[in-house]
Amino acid sequence: MTSTMGATTMKAAVYHRYGPPDVVQVESVAKPIPAANQVLIRVHAATVCAADWRLRKADPFLIRLMNGLLKPSKAKVLGMEFAGTVELLGSGATNYRVGDQVFGSTGFKFGTHAEYVCAMEDSLSLKPGNTTLEDASAVLFGGITALYFLRKGGIAAGQKILIYGASGSVGVYAVQLAKHFGAHVTAVCSTGNLELVKSLGADEVVDYTREDFSAAGRVYDMVFDTVGCSGFTRSLKCLKRGGPYVRVGGSGSPGAMLAGIFAAQWAAMTGAAKVIGGITKGSAEDQEFLKSLMEAGQLKAVIDRRYSLDQIAEAHRYVEAGHKKGNVVILLETARPQM
Ligand SMILES: NC(=O)c1ccc[n+]([C@@H]2O[C@H](COP(=O)([O-])OP(=O)(O)OC[C@H]3O[C@@H](n4cnc5c(N)ncnc54)[C@H](OP(=O)(O)O)[C@@H]3O)[C@@H](O)[C@H]2O)c1
Known part of the structure; x- marks a missing residue:
């Protein structure tokens, strides 16, 4: 009807x-x-x-x-x-x-x-x-999530950030917001999405189907994983000591959640990384902020x-x-x- x-x-x-x-x-x-x-x-x-x-x-x-x-x-x-x-x-x-x-x-x-x-x-x-x-x-689901976790990770101008899963709904806004905050962005995605993430402002791209992002010897101030597939060991290998390892997504299986908790505890105890996760908390101010960026042509x-x-x-x-x-x-x- x-x-x-x-x-x-x-x-x-x-x-x-x-x-x-x-x-x-x-x-x-x-x-x-x-x-x-x-x-x-x-x-x-x-x-x-x-x-x-x-x-x-x-x-x-x-x-x-x-x-x-x-x-x-x-x-x-x-x-x-x-x-x-x-x-x-x-x-x-x-x-x-x-x-x-x-x-x-x-x-x-x-x-x-x-x-x-x-x-x-x-x-x-x-x-x-x-x-x-x-x-x-x-824009809101991915945009508010990206904004919340970038801020939780302490995003700041001049930082080098690796965004893993850069072409999904969280990823495309994380790339644009990290650029807005003045970070240098390395975006990880599959071959068909390299041009998309470059067009959104990524400074460097890594094709995960051909290259291991942790193998090049680069060190990042923040590793921001939107999908939960970057891997703990690989991510810490290229994260500055004690830096934020932000995990937005994941399988949510009890095994993966338990492994994540142990890994986070170990990273905190040894000072290897600050593991950041949890559930997005958005606000009306965040929504208006994203709207203002859209109006300014800085978020598409x-x-x-x-x-x-x-x-x-x-x-x-x-x-x-x-x-x-x-x-x-x-x-x-x-x-x-x-x-
Ligand atoms: N914590 C929270 O509050 C919160 C909030 C929102 C979302 N989430 C979670 O965050 C995750 C991502 O959400 P989304 O909306 O961005 O998902 P999405 O739009 O479906 O995007 C997923 C992206 O992940 C990439 N991907 C898939 N498999 C991959 C792999 N094996 N290695 C590397 N990249 C891979 C894909 O890129 P390619 O096509 O290039 O592979 C795709 O662009 C979901 O699990 C969601 O449930 C959590």
């Missing part, structure tokens, strides 16, 4: 059990009603990110503690990031007007793979004037593929394969033409 402004139902990508991409199906569901201080947004674009396939698959297993042990019981409509048009204001919501073009993230509430989503008004920003809604929808969205809502399972399949360039975006059919 196609939604209209007065309709009480909408199309959404829903999953009722954990499993492969095909468990996500488009269904007609109740259109959300904005609560106090919330805004109803007609979604124009939303990304499919790593968090979406991890929740859909319950990988790692710990996700079941958050979203239902046997089946998804909290977030049944996935999707974190979005951009769209304000359609209705909840009571007390005064920051936006109907028709405003906004972007934001619902975080662990998810729900953006739908024609409409409700969000707290203080979690929104007006779309940067010089970008499309599609581009605006794509990277979109690999676009899918319709009906192609949601295909999009999940592609994202889960782990080799997307930047972002994958779902474009909603009923969204208004862009202004």
Whole structure:
């Protein structure tokens, strides 16, 4: 069913059990009603990110503690990031007007793979004037994560930083942000992505399919691993003694997590490195900061593929394969033409 402004139902990508991409199906569901201080947004674009396939698959297993042990019981409509048009204001919501073009993230509430989503008004920003809604929808998951972990690692001008996994959604924004902060960036990715990361500002590139980044004898002030594949020994080999080894991603398996904890303890005890990990904590200020960089032309969205809502399972399949360039975006059919 196609939604209209007065309709009480909408199309959404829903999953009722954990499993492969095909468990996500488009269904007609109740259109959300904005609560106090919330805004109803007609979604124009939303990304499919790593968090979406991890929740859909319950990988790692710990996700079941958050979203239902046997089946998804909290977030049944996935999707974190979005951009769209304000359609209705909840009571007390005064920051936006109907028709405003906004972007934001619902975080662990998810729900953006739908024609409409409700969000707290203080979690929104007006779309940067010089970008499309599609581009605006794509920067927050990777951008906020990259910003949070670069700052946690103590990013500073003049530093030499190695960014491993530089072409994914965290990587493409980490490269641009590290350059913004004045660092010298060596980006590690596969052959097909070398030109992309150079175009984003990387000073040097390493093709991990042909070269071991730790073999060249270079020493970095920070090693920033977005995917968790750089390897502890190799990373410490090229990290200055006691420097930050930032691990954003990883398999999340109990074995890998345990090994990571032991390695971090050992590195701290011996003073070999400061191992940094954890979960991203973003803020409204971070979102406005990324918006200002987009407006200044210093941060650009990277979109690999676009899918319709009906192609949601295909999009999940592609994202889960782990080799997307930047972002994958779902474009909603009923969204208004862009202004
Ligand atoms: N800690 C947190 O709060 C937090 C927040 C966000 C994301 N994450 C996690 O961070 C990870 C990355 O997220 P993302 O959104 O950037 O993922 P993504 O967009 O899927 O990108 C993954 C990138 O990893 C590269 N890659 C895949 N296999 C590789 C390998 N064996 N060696 C080197 N590079 C490899 C790919 O590049 P090539 O195609 O060139 O191989 C791809 O560009 C995910 O595990 C996600 O769950 C954690």
